[in-house]
Amino acid sequence: PPLYKQRYQFIKDLVSKHKPKKVADLGCADCTLLWMLKFCNCIEVLAGLDISENVMKEKIQRSLTVTLHHGSVAYKDPCMLGFDLITCIELIEHLEAAELERFPEVVFGFMAPAMIVISTPNSEFNPLLPGVTRFRHPDHKFEWDRAQFQSWALEVANRYDYTVEFTGLGVPPFRTGDIGFCTQIGVFMRKYPKNSESVKCEDHTEHAYKTVSIPCF
Template identity: 50%
Template sequence: MEPLFNPPLHRQRHQFVVDFVKRNKPPKVLDLGCSECSLMKRLKFHREVHLLVGLDIDGTKVKKKMRALAPVSTDYLQPSYDQLCVELYEGSVTERDARLRGFDLVTSIELIEHLTLADVERFSEVVFGYMTPAAVIVSTPNCEYNPLLPGLRGFRHSDHKFEWSRAEFKSWALKACSEFGYEVEFTGVGQPASGYQESVGFCSQIGVFRRLERGDDSNALGGDDAEDVFSYKLLYSINYPSLCDNNILRRVLGSEVLYWAEKLKSRWMEKKSGEVNASCAPIETEEEGEEKHTACREEMRNVVSQCESGASEDQEEEDEGVRWTRFQRRQDSCTSLRCVSVPLDVLWSCCPRVSTLSGSLGNLRRLLMDDPDVELSQDGDAVLVNCHEQDLEEEEAQDELEDSGYEPASRHHSAAAEQEEDWEESV
């Protein structure tokens, strides 16, 4: 029975590993004796880790909790550039497997005390000699602390084969360093009451091993046939969605482009609608016309300012006029009445998200060319956005009525619609 630590001792051990990961940012992390994956569930949120692997001899226990390592809905809706692959294996730490070699960090949290002393020797050979990680964190109970644990008789857990003193742990660690080319730093978690630190040490003692730089791998085990050793059973593997995946990047970029193209189209159509209404309205004074023109420009500036959070006001005002002119010219040259042509350079300049995702204007064009949901102009320099969706729906409804044999009484409205379309074209 352990005393009440705040936070609990197992959380302090896991926090020690998390803090190490934050400082050193290891891309590949392996947790030996991962059990119910509680440490891995914390590490998966640290995206400096690109490969997160767990190993445990009890596959049944791993399977009960492994789904908690799966991506959540927000990982798919808002994927980041960070990559993360999670793998879980069933196997013994005393056996070799080539898939677990060369990690940046290997953790063994309260594991070795569950091994026999003979297996501890094999553990040292496999972890330090065969896996050869850049860093290893090993924690184990400190038996010198046991007298401070109320009601404890014997070991802290019925499955423990031994519990080392600080001197015994240090002896084992220094031997492993000497044999396999590592250095070690001793620390721990679980502070004793005031006045007991020197006499009993930490409740859980920790060794942080770092591999020494060597000119050869003469102490590394495995040899040339290391890649042929596969002892573990793969239980679970999942790749988190990432913008490094071109398919995911195209999907996210396409959605972003369509969103902002639709907003720009709506603003342009509002402006055009205002101009048409103005041509039919009573003659305005010069002052009134200038006020409306300013208001219209302000509406477009609002759209651009939503995208350009980092631009200065002077630069934004200058660029907005240029973009809006390009946008207007594009519509004047567009022969179709059913679409609005939004230049890619306007989208790329206005929306930081689009420019960040694509990287360059040329790359934006290339990525959109393969997107079936985005329609580009013939020259590939603009996105075509349908501006008569409602008319199309009405035509489909009309076709359905004609197919059913029913002809509306107000047939003459179609001629009026054609006349209106001609009138719009002349404007």
Template identity: 75%
Template sequence: PSLCKQRYEFIKQLVSKHKPKKVADLGCADCRLLWILKFCNCIEMLVGLDISEDVMKEKMHVLYPLPGDYLQPTERPLTVILHQGSVAQKDPCMLGFDMVTCIELIEHLEAKELEKFPEVVFGFMSPAMIVISTPNSEFNPLLPTVTLFRHPDHKFEWDQAQFQKWALAAAARYDYTVEFTGLGAPPPGKDVGFCTQIGVFVRKYQKNGEPEAVEKCSEHVYKTIFKAVY
């Protein structure tokens, strides 16, 4: 399977294991991961966020309930929402999540946005679990067509030490643990690490529900472009 599919599969496995009820995908692009997660029965709230309304709109119709969803209603409620907005901005609609995924997102952020990212995602949203994936630049020499970056829109690509330093600093600052893993093993003898590097962050402290929403009450800045209630 492609690396892209492997990343979605990795998230699906994590969801099966940890059974989050509220999941948000940041930089959800064409909603492909959301579409896969729609079939995970533990999830009751599925939210996508992307800066580009156009890229989300391309395929968001796949998120509408199917006729069968009405003919055979399941016991669990499911709400799917898409917001247009930036991960560099706080919006109270992102509070109270159990899992937040950022798949191949951070390398698309401008320096200013990247600087804000930990405060928004770890500090403000502060979900129980955060998964961040990004290219491992040490693998690039093994990719025949890659010159500088794997994609023209990438603002940077980090080696393992750079990613781990950044991730460990965010984890320490916002009270998370982090474990590193990856997908796409290098060929034998090439000790460069995985093609995609992944950090799985787990919040160290317990949070109790609703009061934070009031406490952290800030203005809504995201624009909701899709909502389906099953």
């Protein structure tokens, strides 16, 4: 299957394994991943966030709460508190330097779910992709090699008390040498439970996102 489907399947497998009840997808675009996850019976609450309102479509049914929010991962909003799993699939490379700078504090510091999955292109694989000169997509602000992604991820994990494991999808052809996967993935686990005290304070944070679609039952 194509790589984007493998990325969604990777998340579905992780959900089957860890059974999170509340899952949010940041940079959810047209909600394809949310759509797939609605079939996972363990999930009670699903949310999506994207900076582009047009791409989000309301196409979810079933007795499950799905809420879509319009806003940026550079801002904190209390609607993203209390999630068990937060996915950021091919999102970070679309962030401007200032947004990327704020991202760890928003996602790891504030949202602070038990598990976070971040995927991004591995630039070492680019020479194998036909037609790719600088970046894989004109909207990418950067593409990192394994060392760059891993040092960023380890630093963030350390700062916010998470562990991180690296994996990926899309294996290079036989005898290409050590270039890593086409898509690189970091799976972050929070080391300690979040104490209820800090969650309480955050209840007072102002809303930064606009809710664009409300639960359908």
